[in-house]
Amino acid sequence: MNKISVFITDDHSLFRNGVITALKEDPTFIITGEAESVLELLQSGMLENTDILLLDISLKEQSSLDSMPEITSRFPELKILILSMHNKPMLIKKAINLGISGYILKHSPPETLLHAVKEVQAGRKYLDPDLSDSIFTCLRNSGSGTEADALYNNLSAREQEIFRMLAEGLTPPQIAKQLFISRKTVDNHRSKIMSKLRIDSSARLIQLAEKLGVT
Amino acid sequence: MKKIFKIFLDNSNALLIFITMIALVLMINMSLDSSRRAGRNLINAVSLYTDLLNTDTTLSTKEVKAILEQFSGEYFGWDNENINILLEELNSDPSAVESHILLQFITGYQQLIEERLQSFDTLLYFLGAGVIIQFIFLLVITHKAKLTGRQLRNSEEVLRLLSQEREKERLRISSFLHDSILQDIGSLLLTTEMNKASIAAGRLREISGSLRDLTYQIAPLQLNTTGLRDSLLELANDFQKRYGLKVSCIASGYKESFLDNKSRLVFYRIVQEALNNINKHAEAENVQIKLVASHPYLILRIKDDGRGFTDIHTSNKDTGKHLGMLLMNEKAKSIGASLSGESVPGLGTTITLKYPIKKRG
Numbered sequence: 001m002n003k004i005s006v007f008i009t010d011d012h013s014l015f016r017n018g019v020i021t022a023l024k025e026d027p028t029f030i031i032t033g034e035a036e037s038v039l040e041l042l043q044s045g046m047l048e049n050t051d052i053l054l055l056d057i058s059l060k061e062q063s064s065l066d067s068m069p070e071i072t073s074r075f076p077e078l079k080i081l082i083l084s085m086h087n088k089p090m091l092i093k094k095a096i097n098l099g100i101s102g103y104i105l106k107h108s109p110p111e112t113l114l115h116a117v118k119e120v121q122a123g124r125k126y127l128d129p130d131l132s133d134s135i136f137t138c139l140r141n142s143g144s145g146t147e148a149d150a151l152y153n154n155l156s157a158r159e160q161e162i163f164r165m166l167a168e169g170l171t172p173p174q175i176a177k178q179l180f181i182s183r184k185t186v187d188n189h190r191s192k193i194m195s196k197l198r199i200d201s202s203a204r205l206i207q208l209a210e211k212l213g214v215t
Numbered sequence: 216m217k218k219i220f221k222i223f224l225d226n227s228n229a230l231l232i233f234i235t236m237i238a239l240v241l242m243i244n245m246s247l248d249s250s251r252r253a254g255r256n257l258i259n260a261v262s263l264y265t266d267l268l269n270t271d272t273t274l275s276t277k278e279v280k281a282i283l284e285q286f287s288g289e290y291f292g293w294d295n296e297n298i299n300i301l302l303e304e305l306n307s308d309p310s311a312v313e314s315h316i317l318l319q320f321i322t323g324y325q326q327l328i329e330e331r332l333q334s335f336d337t338l339l340y341f342l343g344a345g346v347i348i349q350f351i352f353l354l355v356i357t358h359k360a361k362l363t364g365r366q367l368r369n370s371e372e373v374l375r376l377l378s379q380e381r382e383k384e385r386l387r388i389s390s391f392l393h394d395s396i397l398q399d400i401g402s403l404l405l406t407t408e409m410n411k412a413s414i415a416a417g418r419l420r421e422i423s424g425s426l427r428d429l430t431y432q433i434a435p436l437q438l439n440t441t442g443l444r445d446s447l448l449e450l451a452n453d454f455q456k457r458y459g460l461k462v463s464c465i466a467s468g469y470k471e472s473f474l475d476n477k478s479r480l481v482f483y484r485i486v487q488e489a490l491n492n493i494n495k496h497a498e499a500e501n502v503q504i505k506l507v508a509s510h511p512y513l514i515l516r517i518k519d520d521g522r523g524f525t526d527i528h529t530s531n532k533d534t535g536k537h538l539g540m541l542l543m544n545e546k547a548k549s550i551g552a553s554l555s556g557e558s559v560p561g562l563g564t565t566i567t568l569k570y571p572i573k574k575r576g
Contacts, residue, residue, distance in 0.1 A: 012398040018405035025407070058394065063440045085397050085427060088437045090445035106401035107423040109416065113405070137452050152467040157510035160468060164509040212467045213505025213516040 004121045005049060008034045009041045009064070010056040010083070015106065019054060019083070022110035029117070036060075038067040047075045052117050056106075057084040057091070065091075068098040079120050083113070087131060089138035102126035151197050152212055159196070160214075162189045166202070167209030231352055239345040247334055254327065375549050378542070382434070382480065389434035397426055435483055442471045443479050447486055447504055454502075458494050461501045468508035473572050478550040482506075482515060482568070485543050485554070489517040489566050492539045497521025499563060508572070515568040523558040 006029055010016045016034050023029040032050045035041040037059050047053070053071070055064050071078070081102040082095055092103050101120045104112060105128045112128065119126040127135070155163060165175045172186040179186070199205055209215045400423045404416060430436060438446050444466040451462035474482065486504060493499050499521030507514050540556060543566070547554035552570035 012394070012402070015398050015402040015405070018402035022405050022407075057440070058436070065440055085393055085401065086437055087427060088431070088441060088446075088449055090441040090449050091437045093445070094441055106398065107404050107420050110405050110407065137456065138449070146465065149465055149467040152507070155468060160508060160510040212465070213503075213507045213514060214509045 003030050004028055004051050004117060005030045005032045006052045006054060006117060007032045007041070007044070007046055007050040008054045009036070009038065009059070010034075010054070011036045011059045012056075015056075019113065022113055023117075025110075026114055029114075038062065038064050038071070042071070042074075047071075047078060050075075050078060051121055053078055053080045054083050054117075055080055057082060057086055057095070065095060065098060068095075068100075072099050081116060081120050081126070087134060089131070089135045092127075092131065092135065093138075103131065104128040105130055148197070148208060148212060154196050155193065159189055159193050162186065163193050163197075163205070163209065164214050166190065166193075167206050167215045232349070235345065235348050235352070239341060242341040243338055247338070371545070371548075374545050378545060378549070382484075385434040386436075389430045389436055392426055392430045392433070393436060397423055397430070400426075435480070438479060438483055439476050443474060443482055444469055444471070444506065446483055447506065450483070450486060450490065451502075451504055454490050454494070460490075460494060460499065462490070462504065463502070464504040464506075466506040469506050469513070470508070473508065473513050474570075478552075478570065481546045481550045481552070482570075484546055485515070485566075485568055486517060488539055488543050493517075493519045493521060493564075497523075497564060511572055513570045513572050515570070516565055518563065518565040520563040523560045523563050525558070525560055 006023060008016050008019050008031070010019070013036075020031055020034070023031060033044050033046040035044055041047070041053075057064055068080075071080070079101040080099070081104065082100050083104055083106060085106045086092075087105055095103060102116050102125060104116045104126070108116075108128055108130070116126040116128075161179070162175060165178070170178070172190065173183055176183045176186045194200065194205070197205075197208060199208060206215070400419055404419060404423075435446060441449075447466070448464045451464040454460055455462045471479075490502065493502055497519050499519035501520045503516070503518045505514075505516045505518070507516075544554045547568055547570075550570065552568055555567050555569075556564060557567070558564040
């Protein structure tokens, strides 16, 4: 049976020792090293020989997620399993987007930890079962981003500004005067805004501005 | 009456100005009074003299005397003796009497003009004194206002610092709970001994779960990593789960780079505070959180459909009636944003935070 090499990064030594003890009980695992910070981790020179990186998110004052792009680009083969106290779904979402392979909570029993490492090593993704409830809620509610939001994201800063002014009831000449631009420019912006937001009347524009919270 | 007295007592400056004004008016009146009297006498004298000239010469000495007596007085200086002499002269040489009277008029005019000049001098003097007094009062008032302004700014500053310190303190407590106690519990749960004692492990897991919830409530440790948009979405979900309020959250055109860590926390805290207020007082069913970039501003709106209230604009600092609103306002000010509230009884409340994005370098 192939051995699984694991590297642990956590700023809490007691916890690190706990993980090492738990892993050592199973002969499948080899510990390649431990570190307290991302810097120490990168300087250890042990990651080339490591299959799984057990990584905490909060490391002293730093968030290890900030260093994730560097780690993954330097060691593309490395599989990262987050071992964290945080259970906020959005944080987990961010970690997933950064390319992690698994996420487990620190209060999980040793079996969960060992199981997670094996799953990840087998090429599967692993999420702590205790997270399913909050992730479920989060996914159910995060779909509320409407088409209007997506369209609004395409507006430039100037277009946002003119959109607001129009919604506030200013006429194109008034806007031109306030922004020190020509009437023609305002009209151009206005038609661009209308087409980007897929609306065809001032009434719809006012409605949309209120819906988005602009006015 | 008591009320008026109280107004004066409350505003000693107003009282001082009031007294000065009254004194000034009295003085001006006094100085004008003598010149007025002179003027009146002169008019009388002129009209009597005209009468005298128009009357026929058959006037008796007694009648002439009566008329001449009218000329006696402060500005003409004729006493009875003068009048008697004049009457005697009248019998012998009427034209001499006439020249006497004319002379007397000229003297009267002269005196009047001198009197007028004098009154104007006095008037100018009093006016000058009044202006100086007013000026001094103005200086005192401005100085006082400046001091009050400084005190006010100082107290605002203190409030801001306290609020900042409070945030730091919360972050320390939260970090301590998260980084020490929770980690200790976590490592304890990894030991085989603990794992065998499954009831104790289960209990410990529960404790660790509630402690973790507590840390997030004390300070949003995840905020800067997750970003404001997603943290607000989570906050909305938490509120919905905990209190049964339907909370939606949309963000349009928003980029995390619009905010630094400090202002991000202020945004988060304002939403948290607003949601708490809504939950406690508004009796609302739906809440909408809207975060939208509208160059050059980032606008945050928290809108509920609760019962609303009538006196949102009268944030009463003394009674702490709208302490929540006041604190939110202070937080907004600390990052250069403006906070406003709009409420319609029966239709709900909207809190708006307007943050100038470009202001930061």
